[in-house]
Amino acid sequence: EAAEKAGFEHFMMKEIHEQPKAVRDTLNSVLVDGKLDMSAVGFSDEDIKKIDQICIVACGSAYHVGVAAQYVIEDLAQIPVRTELASEFRYRKPLLSKNELVIIVSQSGETADSLAALRLAKEKGIKTLGIVNVVGSSIAREADNVFYTLAGPEIAVATTKAYSTQLIAAYCLAIQFAIVRGTIDEAKYLELIQEMAQLPDKIQKIIEDKERIQWFAAKQVNAKDIFFIGRGLDYAVSLEGSLKMKEISYIHSEAYAAGELKHGTISLIEDGTLVIGVLTQSELYEKTVSNMVECRSRGAYLMGLTTYGNYNIEDTADFTVYIPKTDEHFMTSLAVIPLQLMGYYVSVSKGLDVDKPRNLAKSVTVE
Numbered sequence: 315e316a317a318e319k320a321g322f323e324h325f326m327m328k329e330i331h332e333q334p335k336a337v338r339d340t341l342n343s344v345l346v347d348g349k350l351d352m353s354a355v356g357f358s359d360e361d362i363k364k365i366d367q368i369c370i371v372a373c374g375s376a377y378h379v380g381v382a383a384q385y386v387i388e389d390l391a392q393i394p395v396r397t398e399l400a401s402e403f404r405y406r407k408p409l410l411s412k413n414e415l416v417i418i419v420s421q422s423g424e425t426a427d428s429l430a431a432l433r434l435a436k437e438k439g440i441k442t443l444g445i446v447n448v449v450g451s452s453i454a455r456e457a458d459n460v461f462y463t464l465a466g467p468e469i470a471v472a473t474t475k476a477y478s479t480q481l482i483a484a485y486c487l488a489i490q491f492a493i494v495r496g497t498i499d500e501a502k503y504l505e506l507i508q509e510m511a512q513l514p515d516k517i518q519k520i521i522e523d524k525e526r527i528q529w530f531a532a533k534q535v536n537a538k539d540i541f542f543i544g545r546g547l548d549y550a551v552s553l554e555g556s557l558k559m560k561e562i563s564y565i566h567s568e569a570y571a572a573g574e575l576k577h578g579t580i581s582l583i584e585d586g587t588l589v590i591g592v593l594t595q596s597e598l599y600e601k602t603v604s605n606m607v608e609c610r611s612r613g614a615y616l617m618g619l620t621t622y623g624n625y626n627i628e629d630t631a632d633f634t635v636y637i638p639k640t641d642e643h644f645m646t647s648l649a650v651i652p653l654q655l656m657g658y659y660v661s662v663s664k665g666l667d668v669d670k671p672r673n674l675a676k677s678v679t680v681e
């Protein structure tokens with residue numbers, strides 16, 4: 315097992331470091347001469363033009379990819395998207411339109427609820443696409459089309475590299491749908507692809523800065539509750555950051571859409587409660603800052619996660635992590651890295667079993 319960890323103490327840390335390669339491999343699998351070629355995924359332009367709605371169905375972190383994908387696809391391709399938990403979707407007699415596309419996101423391709431959701435959509439005659447990491451898995455075999463993520467085998471229960479590659483798959487779909495449907499022009503299309511191609515190096519750079527997060531995380535071992543707040547895509551990544559934290563550190567954490575705090579959650583803020591504000595979306599920046607200020611005035615200790623250049627966050631936050639800029643549709647891919655590292659280092663500092671947290675399984679094949 316030590317050999318398999320390639321010098322890392324845990325699989326999770328090894329897999330965090332494998333993300334630049336996993337992201338690059340996944341992107342390269344659909345790139346030909348600087349353009350997207352989705353022929354292996356099986357979509358013709360005619361198919362793409364016919365889609366009138368998209369429903370993304372998944373569990374766990376894959377569901378969080380769906381939440382991010384919803385913002386990206388709607389914004390770029392102007393197709394209405396909803397994202398649903400597979401365990402809810404399968405029991406609620408969903409109304410699906412004839413030209414809807416149901417996308418099932420699953421690392422293992424074996425999650426029972428996700429597989430049942432796929433079968434339900436197929437029974438209704440709806441076209442299905444699997445975003446799957448394991449070749450030959452049940453969801454990969456049964457979906458009409460498959461976009462394979464090339465994360466390679468993931469051992470740690472807490473997903474990192476599979477999540478990152480699923481995001482890439484979602485971006486590629488959004489961009490391809492957008493160019494075919496004419497909601498972006500050729501220049502924007504090429505610019506987005508070039509931006510995506512730079513993500514691996516930027517992820518690498520964030521990982522290289524990990525000691526700073528380690529230092530901060532080590533101080534959180536006695537935390538009782540941690541809150542992650544953000545708006546839009548920053549809310550989507552907050553969901554994933556919070557899940558990473560709670561599943562491996564056993565510290566209660568919650569992700570909240572920042573504007574929703576005032577409807578209840580803010581009553582939980584006590585002196586010293588850590589609130590992590592994610593601020594990567596320029597239009598929402600000031601709004602989330604003001605929510606962070608509200609938390610601080612109730613005693614919260616604030617961490618800000620934002621892009622280089624937003625140095626005025628230091629007027630508000632007690633500790634800040636800066637990440638490189640990219641197109642704002644892709645910020646989730648960068649913002650998630652410090653949040654993965656936070657969860658990891660809190661867990662390590664508490665001496666917990668990072669790779670095999672209690673009560674959890676890598677692949678949940680029961681409903």
Ligand code: G6P
Nearest residue numbers: 373374375376420421422425473
């Ligand atoms: C389990 C794993 C999660 C994963 C979820 C969905 O709960 O611990 O990391 O996100 O299942 O798994 P899937 O294989 O369908 O992506």
